[in-house]
Each structure stands twice: as C-alpha cells, then as structure tokens.
Amino acid sequence: MVPVFFTILLVVFIISLISFVGIFTLSMRQEQIRRILFYIVSFAAGSLLGAAFLDLLPEALETGGRESVFALLLIGILTSFVIEKFLFHYHCHHHGKQHKDHYHIKPVGFLNLIGDGVHNFIDGIVVAGSFFAGPHVGISTSIAIIAHEIPQEISDFGVLLHAGFTRARALLFNFLTACMAIVGAIIGFIFSTTIESFTTYLVAFAAGNFVYIAASDLIPELHHETDMRKSFLQFVMLVIGILVILAIKIYVPEQ
Ligand SMILES: [Zn+2]
Numbered sequence: 001m002v003p004v005f006f007t008i009l010l011v012v013f014i015i016s017l018i019s020f021v022g023i024f025t026l027s028m029r030q031e032q033i034r035r036i037l038f039y040i041v042s043f044a045a046g047s048l049l050g051a052a053f054l055d056l057l058p059e060a061l062e063t064g065g066r067e068s069v070f071a072l073l074l075i076g077i078l079t080s081f082v083i084e085k086f087l088f089h090y091h092c093h094h095h096g097k098q099h100k101d102h103y104h105i106k107p108v109g110f111l112n113l114i115g116d117g118v119h120n121f122i123d124g125i126v127v128a129g130s131f132f133a134g135p136h137v138g139i140s141t142s143i144a145i146i147a148h149e150i151p152q153e154i155s156d157f158g159v160l161l162h163a164g165f166t167r168a169r170a171l172l173f174n175f176l177t178a179c180m181a182i183v184g185a186i187i188g189f190i191f192s193t194t195i196e197s198f199t200t201y202l203v204a205f206a207a208g209n210f211v212y213i214a215a216s217d218l219i220p221e222l223h224h225e226t227d228m229r230k231s232f233l234q235f236v237m238l239v240i241g242i243l244v245i246l247a248i249k250i251y252v253p254e255q
C-alpha cells in the first residue's frame with residue numbers, strides 16, 4: 001500500500017508543477033505557442049479518449065454493474081459540464097498575451113481559480129483511484145491528465161494575467177489551485193482503501209470526465225485549424241495519443 005501511496009503523490013506533485021508552464025510562454029512568440037499547443041491538444045484529446053474507452057470503462061465493467069457504470073459515465077459528463085458552465089465561465093485556450101495595464105482583479109480571475117481548484121481536486125481523486133484499479137489504469141490516467149493539464153495551465157495563467165494578477169501572483173495562485181490535486185489524491189486514497197467498489201465507480205466517473213474534456217474542450221479547439229495538411233497532422237497526433245494508451249494497456253502488467 002505504501003508504494004502505491006508514494007506513486008500517487010509523485011504523480012499529483014508532477015501535475016501540480018505543470019501550473020508553472022505558463023511562465024515559459026511569456027518569452028515565446030504567439031506563433032510558437034500556437035504550434036506547440038497544436039500538437040499537445042491533439043495528443044491530449046487522443047489520450048483522454050483512449051484512456052476512457054480502452055482502459056477506464058472496460059476496467060469499471062469488470063467489477064461493476066453495467067447500469068451503474070454507464071450511469072456514472074453520464075454523471076461524469078454532467079459534472080464536467082456544470083463545473084465548466086458555472087465555475088469556469090470564461091474559457092480561453094490560446095492565451096499567451098501579456099496584460100500589464102490592469103490594476104483591478106476582475107471577477108473572472110477568482111472564478112477561474114475556483115473552477116480550476118475544483119477541477120484539479122477531481123483530477124487528484126481520479127489519479128488516486130486509478131492506481132487502485134491497476135498499474136496500467138493508473139499510468140494511462142496520469143498520461144491523459146498530464147497531457148490535458150499542459151494547455152489548461154497555460155490558459156489558466158493567461159486568464160489570471162488578463163484578470164489583473166501580476167505574473168508572480170498569477171503563478172502562485174495557479175500553483176495553489178493546482179495543489180488541490182494533492183488534496184484530492186489524499187482523499188481519493190482514503191476512500192479507495194476504505195470504501196469497497198469506490199474505485200470501480202470512480203473510474204467510470206473519470207471516463208465521463210475524460211470524454212467531456214476531449215470532445216467539448218479540446219476537439220473544438222482543433223477545429224479552428226482548416227488547413228488540410230495540418231488537420232491531417234492533428235489526426236495523426238490524436239491517433240498517437242490513443243496508441244500510447246493502447247501500448248500501456250498491452251505492456252504494463254495487470255497487477
Ligand atoms: Zn485536469
């Protein structure tokens with residue numbers, strides 16, 4: 001049990017550190033940021049869908065009842081909708097511009113922090129629960145979460161700057177909300193070890209989360225690209241995201 005706990009802590013700590021990625025975008029040109037995000041967002045969408053359909057759902061169905069598993073999948077989708085609709089409110093992925101001339105913190109900044117905190121908290125619970133479902137589920141889930149957190153944190157940092165936070169405060173607050181993943185992981189660990197079937201249903205719920213993020217946040221971003229060659233590259237990256245998850249499922253042992 002102890003090694004599992006430390007693996008989970010290590011993963012959520014890495015996820016929390018991703019919140020600092022925004023600082024690197026300040027020294028980059030808008031075009032460079034767009035090019036990097038182009039690949040990461042495609043890969044993230046593929047890995048989220050791959051993890052949901054190839055790993056999480058089959059895993060949940062092995063131990064859980066079919067009706068409950070699909071109901072939780074649905075609840076996972078709805079929860080993501082509610083968090084995004086009522087807490088995130090303002091969403092902007094390709095944000096890299098600096099806004100130095102704002103002196104007031106706009107409410108959108110605080111909303112972002114709350115939404116981000118709740119989202120990261122759930123990510124933390126999901127990471128913890130997934131490692132209890134098996135090493136390959138844990139690794140796939142971690143890859144899918146790390147991949148989508150990179151564009152997410154770049155966006156968070158941009159939103160906070162836009163809302164009037166100084167760079168230092170934007171970094172600090174974004175990091176603090178990212179640390180909610182650690183809090184979530186500890187709670188997820190406690191639940192996984194004390195409540196029977198918690199892991200099964202958490203994994204189904206996580207699948208709903210992943211499908212929502214991929215299909216309603218990331219893939220619509222990809223549609224801004226209309227160039228045929230680049231669109232094909234997006235598809236390739238998306239498939240690579242799925243293949244990585246498939247490789248983990250095949251090569252990482254069940255227990
Ligand atoms: Zn996330």
Ligand SMILES: [Zn+2]
Binds near residue numbers: 116153157174177178
């Ligand atoms: Zn964040």
